[in-house]
Amino acid sequence: MRASVFEDKLLASSGLMNEPHFRRLIKFQTRRRESLIGSELEIRTTASQALTSQDNANARFTVYSMHIHRASDIRQGADDQWILKKRYSELEAFRRLLFTRIERWEYTVRREFTRKTDRWQRSAEDAYNRHKAFAVVSNxxxxxxSPTFPRKHVRSDKPAVIKERVAELPSFVRKTLGVYTDLAVYKTNSQLQGGGFGSSWAQLCTIFAEIETFLEIPQPQKDAEIQRQSAVLALKDFDVCANLVDEKNHEQLCSICLSEDPLTDEARPVVALPCGHHFHEDCVIDWFSTSPTCPLCRRSLTLCTQD
Structure with a gap:
């Protein structure tokens, strides 16, 4: 919990939240990541034996099949099922690759900062905030x-070893999916892209693509996530005073929470959807976790942004 509080403070002070669109994406991403920890994401794992060679019946290896399902995902058929099949060696090798990629990215970031030291045009505070922004992504x-990754064994086909891996390997997949969810948001931030940080940003995109390939995320899953993010990006700031002060009917400020406390409402940002309806920012972002549509008229925000 302490680490989580520290990361929240680091994020808040990094300057990343200064972009309204990114702030909303972060809120949405945080909710998605929290769902990966609880029962909202189910990873059911089974183990099976496969032959290394058809000529040698004794040469076998173990395949771990992880059936991944999110409660908020709507499956249309068997083709949309998310089943990740990996050997222990594949998972362990990707973990090492990911660690190497992260170290190289961090090294590139340090080099980019070094090159900019002599010609940094921003204030010292801006430079410090950008340092913290990259620290957020690194964390x-x-x-x-994770140090809890199951260790190697000489006899990896022993029932006790297989049982241990069936129990512990899904944790690595769950955490890797969390990184994928985070990077989908972070790589959109302008602070991480411009100002002489193009090389590290390109490496960040490579890491994202490699995780996506390794997890074998089904296309319907990726499409659904893009639609949710598009819905969040379609939100616009809504000036409550300018838009509602002269209305005679005193339209409900947020029809999701139905809050009528003016003191509470004043502290909560309100956003407008492309269709014209408005809600509390937090309320409608929670709604988008289940459906990228307007809670009132049910119009798809994906269609709205294309109009």
């Missing part, structure tokens, strides 16, 4: 490099 990626 997010390192979550997947």
């Amino acid at each position: 997010a990626m390192r979550r997947a490099i």
Whole structure:
């Protein structure tokens, strides 16, 4: 819990939240990551034996099949099922690769900062905030490099070893999926892209693509996530005073929470959807976790942004 509080403070002071669109994406991403920890994401794992060679019946290896299902995902058929099949060696090798990629990215970031030291045009505070912004991303990626990863065994086909891996390997996949969810948001932030940080940003995109390939995320799953993010990006700031002060009917400020406390409402930002309806920012972002539509008229925000 202490680490989580520290990361929240680091994020708040990094300057990343200064972009309204990014702030909303972070809120949405935080809710998605929290769902990976609880029962909202189910990873059911089974183990099976496969032959290394058809000529040698004794040469076998173990395949771990992870059936991944999110409660908020709507499956249309068997083709949309998410089943990740990996050997222990594949998972362990990717963990090492990810660690190497993160270290190289951090090294590139340090080099980019060094090159900019002599010609930094921003204030010292801006430079410090950008340092913290990259620290936020580094911490997010390192979550997947857990010391609890099951260790290697000489006899990996022993029932006790297989049982241990069936229980512990899904934790690595869950954390890696969390990194994927985080990077999908972080790589959109302008602070991480511009100002002489193009090389590290390109490496960040490579890490994201490699995780996506390794997890074998089904296309319907990726499409659904893009639609949810598009819905969040479609939100606009809504000036409550300018838009509602002259209305005679005193329209409900947020039809999701139905709050009528003016003191509470004043402290909560309100956003407008492309269709014209408005809600509390936090309320509608929670709604988008289940459906990228307007809670009132049910119009798809994906269609709204294309109009």
